[in-house]
Amino acid sequence: MIYSEKVMEHFQNPRNVGVLKDADGVGQVGNPVCGDMMTFYIKVKDNRIEDIKFQTFGCGAAIAVSSMVSEMAKGKTIEEALKITNKSVAEELGGLPKNKLHCSNLGADALHKAIENYLQRKKDEEKKKKGEATNNEKCYCPYCEGPLEGAESFCKSCQIELEDCKECGRPMSKNASECPHCGATKVRV
């Protein structure tokens, strides 16, 4: 047999096969041209990988590696999961044939990509929250509380010329020296 017992065991009974519809992070690596393709889905709660699922198009090694990666990552914190390497996966599997080592590379890569995707989404969400707050306030003139559409340079209600504060990005009077939102003073050129 070209594979270790452990590899065959994971190949025959792969853990965590499937798709997470409400995943917090998704990572896909490889393509059919190079022979293997893996997709990992993670669900994160309190910085821990609460659930993980994968799908793999590939050889026995690729399937066993995906299964092992999913098992190793489940329950780990994001930081811990990022420490899972190609090498540690291959070791856990009792070794892989030399020409199959690239499969283990794909496994850890797919997991890391899913984590990256999760972190990016988190970042985007925070940005969005912040952005939304700005948008909400942008909808009202800070001086007369009149409605604003967003990016206009003139408040129709109180006839003040507006510009974006260089610090917080929210609208302020062109003539004011201090931002009514964040208090930043404008340096006059």
Place this chain on the structure above:
Amino acid sequence: MRRVYLDHIAATPVHPEVVEAMLPYLRENFGNPQSLHSVGQQALEAIEEAREKVARLIKAKEEEVYFTSSGSESNNFALKGIALAHRTKGNHIVVSAIEHFSVLHSLKFLENLGFDATLVPVDKWGLVDPSDVNKAINSKTILVSIMLANGEVGTIEPISEISKICRSKGIIFHTDAVDAVGNIPVDVEELGVDALSLSGNQFYGPQGSGALYLRKGTRILPLIDGGIQEKGRRAGTENVAGIVGLGQAAEIALRELRGREEKAKFLRDLLIRELPRRVEHVQLTGHPELRLPHHASFCVEFIEGEAMLLNLDMQGVSASSGSACTSKALKASHVLLAMGFDHATAQGSVVFSLLEETSKEDINYLLDIFPPIVERLRKMSPLYTQYLEERKK
């Protein structure tokens, strides 16, 4: 567990009669055929008898048969030996895109020496169009090599039509008949070839036995220099037992070919008909009719070949695949790509090649265990999930 061996193209079992014929040459008849004494002469006689039997199988003359160690050696010998012997005449060689690596890599070797090569394409069945060979030939062409049958997709090429073109232009024509000899009737006169490779282990002979047919008068340079064995064209003490085994296998093939062919065809057609009925998204690879009688090959979409083979093996079925993961080079089959299959589909290649002892029960067993294997792997496949989602839309 039931054991069903369906990997004829990789190796056949050695026929019991072949084993019996070989045994004396591994025991008491150990002599070197080049020795003057009677122990050696006995071995020489055995070799010449084997030569006669191999010649009879392919309708050649005995002196046109040269023993080698394998089909790969025969192909190397033909390509390199013929090209180098004719290098003053020209430097251009024509082969098909789906040749075995022993042909394609020999060609690479020759290209490094300054030879030029043209690879003629194949259609979606893996068939070479003789007119493409005609177009590929130029004033510097010295050799054309097109295989008789392809081991990966089973397609049988129109060799006699191609040989007519070559003959009319005075160009030497070699065919790699490794997967064909012993399994379909092969007649070098009918085919009109100048050189032909064959291998014993493709028709119940021993591994390590092969031969090159070389039409009388065809010049060739040896790959192995040394003594006068094989008329100085292939030096090295002969593999006497292997040669005797090859001869015996040839004799049996001549006797049993027709029966083998008919029985295999029946089971092959059953498999080709039934498998796509039991599993969705399965395509036959190779020509549906112009194909080896013992050969049924498919591409199963959305899954990869090696994973299929491992699952089949766990249930007792031995098969092979042209998927990247089963090749050491980790590249999808050049044959399937040349036939126009995309990479993903080519990865799902699986080849079932039947033995003479394969039974209907064996095929039915395969047909029963195969669908759940495919289903299990598709459940794991992101490509299948993608397909299902797209279908919903």
